[in-house]
Amino acid sequence: MWLLISILIVIILLGVVALLVAKKKPEKDYYSLFIIGVVWVPFGIIMMFLEPDYFLGTLFFLLGWCYFVIGILNKDKWKKKSYLIKNKFWRNLIIILLGLGVLVGLVAYMILR
Secondary structure, eight states: OHHHHHHHHHHHHHHHHHHHHOOSOOOOOHHHHHHHHHHHHHHHHHHHHHOTTSSHHHHHHHHHHHHHHHHHHTGGGOOOOOOSOOOHHHHHHHHHHHHHHHHHHHHHHHHHO
């Protein structure tokens, strides 16, 4: 019983310290929420078709949809950063590597199916 009480006290103290340290709230990056939503919605749909018995696909779909909608509703608050890679060599390399990763994943799925 004393162990549980001491753990609870430590958690409360850590929470108080965290509140005191985090006086300034960081700005929300709504563009990142939008991108997470754009990625999670199709991933959730794919997961729903691959594993229909599990709730994971539906969870990703719903959370992705929420992030997508929050990002779109706050489009005027998007930070004006350039998220694009300026160097063409690195951009093309990343695209090729991602494409190869998708291709390898599909081949592995077909083989192990």
